[in-house]
Amino acid sequence: MTSIESAEPARRIDSVAIIGAGTMGAGIAAASAAAGCRVLVLDTDPEAVQRALDGVDDECRDLVDIGTVDDRLDDIAGYDWVCEAVIEDLATKRDLFERLEAARSDGSVISSNTSGIPLRQISEGMSERFRRDVAITHFFNPVRVMKLFELVPGEDTEPEVIDAFARFGAERLGKGVVHAKDTVNFIGNRIGCFFMLSGLHVAKPFLAGGMTQETIDAVLGVPIGLPPTGLYGLIDLIGLDVMELVGANLAENLPAGDRGLDFTAFPETEQAMADRGQLGRKTGGGFSRRTKLDDGSRKTETFDLVTGEWRAAGPPDLGGVPAGLGEVLFADSVQGELARHVFGGTLTYAADLVPEIADDIANVDNAIRWGFNWVHGPFEMLDHLGPDLVIEFLRGVDEPLPAMLATLEASGQPTFYSEAADGTRTQLMPDGTVAPVTPS
Template sequence: MSEIDTAEPARRIDSAEPARRIDTAEPARQINSVAIIGAGTMGAGIAAVSAKAGCRVLLLDVDEAAAQRALDGVEAEFGGLVSIGTVADRLDDIAGYDWVCEAVVEDLATKRELFERLETARSDGSVISSNTSGIPLRQISEHMSERFRRDVAITHFFNPVQVMKLFELVPGEDTEPEVIDAFARFGAERLGKGVVHAKDTVNFIGNRIGCFFMLSGLHMAKPFLADGMTQETVDAVLGAPVGLPPTGLYGLIDLIGLDVMELVGANLAQNLPAGDRGLDFAEFPAAEQAMADRGQLGRKTGGGFSRRIKLDDGSRSAETFDLVREEWRPAAQPDLGGVPADLGEVLFADSPQGELARHIFGGTLAYAADLVPEIADDIANVDNAIRWGFNWVHGPFEMLDHLGPARVIEFLRSVDAPLPAMLATLEASGRSTFYSRGADGNRWQLMPDGAVAPVVS
């Protein structure tokens, strides 16, 4: 599975909230040098930000030309900190580095084979990680040595690494706390990332929820398209009116690529727990599957759901691939006549646009509210992951607070929908919102057991 690319961010690293900090006076392990295996988009990005942070970097790939291209992308003033080579020639050199980071193709067998080689070459006291975007660590660690299981974690960056704030950190069952402390400190203090602590579940936090939005959206939009709603309207409704980037649904998938989303769906189908709603949407609808099969993948192939074509006079014209007729047509203006101006109010609008928003965006909020504590110990990690990784204005629980949880609960009961776990917990607690401010101004959050705890930043 390839990395999810949510480029065109609504906010940059330097404008996001403060990153989580680990307060350890004398950390047991420190990261001052990084060896990265895999010089693709993600490996190159990790090399660039690590060098910019002042780290000595070794970047290896099976193809030295790929490593050289990655080095060429490092800012000139930091390029001197990066050395490159091939896995065949320089693998033993990783012994001189504090952190060994795997960033190769999203294939479990490939990762396992590589980690067996890395484990024999790295030095005692080093930490090791995978940048996988969705393969559970327990699968990678199976049958590996005790030292590996003690020193390993998932360190998942979002693409482009130089821009996106999110840094998901996932321990294994046997990972030493000092290893997680080292990664968290390095991510927050050296790289300036927002560290999110996730659990070892498929797709972790950001992609578990973000991919549910995309894959369920493809299915749930079908009846609206059949009734005459345009894809342009779908994207417009699932953008600013609900606090999402202007790419909406189809524009976001065009950016990522149908090939990536197909692999995501296959991974979810294999690893989601029984009964998870995401299983209903793991496969593409027929029209989208046909697009993927013929290589109509998105921006990377010159067009997916939309494209721009050059006319005879040299100008360009926007076109949309109509999913009902399965043919290209001129792009249309979206119809936002049934969309109230206030953020989120479309979810309660008595209009086709409101119904669409309730099914797709509202369904994603409900899905997220049912995943704690499965994917994270608290709601703040979930909200941070979605804001920092997918550039939502509010994370799912922040958005529920904005809408008014009591109002949401009343609506769910009016349509005989089950209450997601955290909404049920909120109702039972007698509290009115998931977040609150204490007398000292500090922010508090509702925990899965109904207690409240401070939000750590």
């Protein structure tokens, strides 16, 4: 793959045509304009493109042009990068790409901002030019804030195309570029959504045993290096409707035998919530809600998954949670058991996905830190906990070692990462060798 430090890039992105003016398209437009690029935003809805323009900073709004797909699609020929950012529906995307391919100019690059549809499905049967020039360019929402930029080539994508996208993401947008493979949900959502979807199922017996949702969120948050939203709070932020679509995509595209296949559908109570439109913050409440009282104060309530009724939110019980980062995973307490099953299960799941989803562990760790705001990525966290202790624990409960933990043990290395006196970092590769960690 061409290095993004190459002095003479074969292709350069200075202008961006975005088709789809929803949340993601508008965010990409605002970020690109702020980076000094000429931007065109098209949508079928004139009001949507106007809202996208309104979201651009005043000082760079003159860089942005807007219009409708029907009236101005041919204008994309004047732009270096054509970015599709429409709904997550394969047929819709393929139909649109047929039109975009006919209108774009030679030498331009083209991409989809899909969050989980494999590129091979989008590209199947498309022209040689399209397959050569296309990639997945996946931003996380909100685009202006989140650092992660996942870049996914297809089998036929030219290296110079990936080079152009990587340069643009890192140098113009200031993003952390992560190189992922063309697998379902790529890196960030493959692991992050496993945490959420498996967590809904694994938490059920803990709820039945009397643990509150407030405690579950508190345990699966700061004590393990995750944001304080925890499990239910994070899903409330994303929305059960989005998670339901993610689950359906995973059910269709995960490989046979993948542990995630056990968790693609919601538990019964959460499915009933989704069916009645109790989706999260976007609908005024999901697992929790805040209501304004007559005196101006706010009341926080929790939707109790055991009783099916709203109740006043209560304090979490963190009596079984040690103070040190990640120590709860080894705690002899019900909180420790929860952390081991949900978060520990996510760590071992991630350790079984390299080289399937990425060529190295650094791309995985960067994706999770930048996309989900974990303090440590999965392999960094395993190093923090002590891989030898994790291996000993897994053997003690008769669990098979995930691929990368088995590789680590066979290599004789004590940790996945090491750092030399001069600050140079190296990482363990899937074949058991050691290689430098390349900066984004």
